[in-house]
Amino acid sequence: MSKPDRSNRTGVVTLNIEGPIAEVTLARPDARNRLSSAALDALLEICTELRDDVGVRVVIVQGAGRDFSTGVDLKDPALAEVARQPLGQRRRSLLVGPRVVEAVQALPQITIAAMHGYCLGGGGCVALACDLRVAADDLQFGMPEAQRGMNMSWHSVPLMVAHFGPARTKELLVTGKLLDSATAVSWGLANRRSAAGPLAVQAEARSWAEHLVRTTPPIAATMIKETVNAVANAHSGTVHMDTDQFILSQSSEDFREAVAAFIEKREPRYEGK
16 A cells, blocks of 8 residues: 655655655756755655654665756755854754765665766765665766865765775765766676666666565564674764865865866866865
């Protein structure tokens, strides 16, 4: 029996539950599913709801429209306001991203990310927090933060090291490299591939979810993922300063130059200041 589609009050993230399978959809296609403050709050609320729903056994995280997500919404007034807050308040406000990653990873259900189009920055962090991933043939996965004069935050570096290893994580973060679907599989980011586009990748994720429901004991699956996550996150305590590093990087001249170059569509001129 299906439960009705819910917009989580914001309309930017939807939750649809059909029997043992839940679909969490980033639903800002006109904005390429950029993560606004409202979207992040909605994801946290949905994770709380799903955490206590013992009838749901598999959660699919997907994006509506042409992209999974192009990352944090830099034009969101609520997020822009964070940059003007006093330091103490700003540090607290910036913890919402890490909380989303932790909430997705902590779900007791098996989670599958259906990645298509651009999957960047914060959107990539949400996908990495899932247990399993399907890569559509039009996937472009990357972390462009360094190219914008910022470090990688959201406590996500341990997840990347666990999936890619240190050398590939450095390559991904320092160069802003984009991974296509074949590279995503070879690097250990994706478990499976699908044809291009949202319909194909979501159908593949749905088929996999249905198979897991039929064949996987939920209690054993939860215990296994908790153990694997504990091992993969063994060094997560070492990134407790990445929010402060993010604040520091945004005070640099290189950050201001990176933003200006991005807006003006030109090559940046970095001076290490």
